[in-house]
Amino acid sequence: MTNYRPDRYEDGFAAAIKLFWDTRDQQARAQLERGVTDTGTRGAVTGGGHLLPMAVLIEQIFNDCGIPMLGGSHVLPGYYRSTKAWDGVVTYKGELVAILELKSQVGSFGKNQNNRIEEIIGQGRDINMAARRDLLGRLPPWFGYLMIVEDHATSRARSKGSRPHPQFPLDEAFSDAPSTIERYSIALNRMRLEGEIRAACLVATSATTHDYWYPDETLSFSAFSSAIRGRVIEVLGAID
Numbered sequence: 001m002t003n004y005r006p007d008r009y010e011d012g013f014a015a016a017i018k019l020f021w022d023t024r025d026q027q028a029r030a031q032l033e034r035g036v037t038d039t040g041t042r043g044a045v046t047g048g049g050h051l052l053p054m055a056v057l058i059e060q061i062f063n064d065c066g067i068p069m070l071g072g073s074h075v076l077p078g079y080y081r082s083t084k085a086w087d088g089v090v091t092y093k094g095e096l097v098a099i100l101e102l103k104s105q106v107g108s109f110g111k112n113q114n115n116r117i118e119e120i121i122g123q124g125r126d127i128n129m130a131a132r133r134d135l136l137g138r139l140p141p142w143f144g145y146l147m148i149v150e151d152h153a154t155s156r157a158r159s160k161g162s163r164p165h166p167q168f169p170l171d172e173a174f175s176d177a178p179s180t181i182e183r184y185s186i187a188l189n190r191m192r193l194e195g196e197i198r199a200a201c202l203v204a205t206s207a208t209t210h211d212y213w214y215p216d217e218t219l220s221f222s223a224f225s226s227a228i229r230g231r232v233i234e235v236l237g238a239i240d
Contacts, residue, residue, distance in 0.1 A: 003064040004229055006222060009057065013221040016053035017203070018210045020148065023050040024106070051102040054146060055088060058100060061225050065232035067092045076136065079129035080122075096137045097235050098228070099127060104148040106207065109155050109180040117187045120145060124196030139238060142231050144199040146224065147184060151204040151213070155180040185215045199227035 059069040067090060074089045076099065088100030101123065105112055124143055131141040149155055158177040164170055173186050181204050188200040201224035205212035214220040 003066075004061075005064065006225055009061060009225045010222060012057045012060070013054075013203075014212070016057050017148075017205050017212050019053040020050050020104070021205070021207060021210050023052070051087070051104060051148075054102050054148075055100075058088065058144075058146075058228070061228050062090055062098075062232065065229050066236060067097055067232050077130060078126045079133055079135065080126050084123070084126070092235055093239050094137070095139050095235065095239060096141065097139075098142045098144055098231060100144045100146075102146045104150075105180075106150040107152075109150075109152070109159075113180055113183060116147075117184075120187065120191060121196065124191055128196065139235065142198045143196070144224065144227065145188065145197050146201040146221075147188065147203070149181055149184060149202070149204050151181075151206045151211075155204070159183070181215050185219060188219060189216065198231070199224055 062069045069088070069090050072089070072091070074087070075083050075085045076089060076096075078084050086099050087102045088098070090097040090100070101120075103116065105116060127136070127141045127143050130136050156179050159179055169175075174183075178186065181202075184202055188197070188202055191197045192200055200219050201221050202215055202219040203212050203221065204215060217223070
């Protein structure tokens with residue numbers, strides 16, 4: 001573990017955030033120059049590659065910890081569906097080390113958040129059920145999730161959401177109309193607590209300044225890298 005350097009990963013993450021925005025801007029400009037337009041900010045996403053800097057940094061952390069992320073298929077079997085192509089799959093000596101998913105939400109906050117949270121819940125559930133059916137090897141599954149949310153007045157604003165049935169009040173965590181960013185924090189923390197995911201990073205970042213901040217320090221990139229290190233120690237202890 002001598003190559004594990006948490007002090008440099010935060011600097012790398014700051015650079016990755018800047019590249020995230022630069023790539024989105026370049027993709028949007030390229031589509032405009034080709035005369036191609038997508039609804040809203042979709043044009044900045046359909047080009048792909050905007051989350052590649054984060055993937056490269058995560059790969060470096062695994063390498064530094066002692067398990068290289070080798071090239072290969074990112075498709076794994078599921079339980080409720082036949083297969084799923086993940087953003088990252090790490091294996092070591094024939095065993096599954098980690099499953100990684102990297103996502104972002106820029107704009108369309110109220111419209112897309114519930115869909116995204118339902119997606120994470122479904123992914124975590126499918127992974128755990130596939131593991132219970134011995135589809136993912138001998139080790140307990142490790143699902144790491146990284147979410148980037150645009151830091152915007154709308155994503156920071158209080159949001160009441162839909163009015164619930166009068167006989168069934170809201171969960172207390174949602175009674176103060178948490179913002180989009182806060183709702184992601186609640187969801188990721190609860191999914192981690194329930195074991196649907198093993199590690200999560202949630203970052204809010206400005207499209208104009210490229211500054212970023214963590215709504216919850218337990219969901220910081222530093223905590224995420226520490227969780228990766230812990231998983232590598234766990235795997236090496238079980239296999240080597």
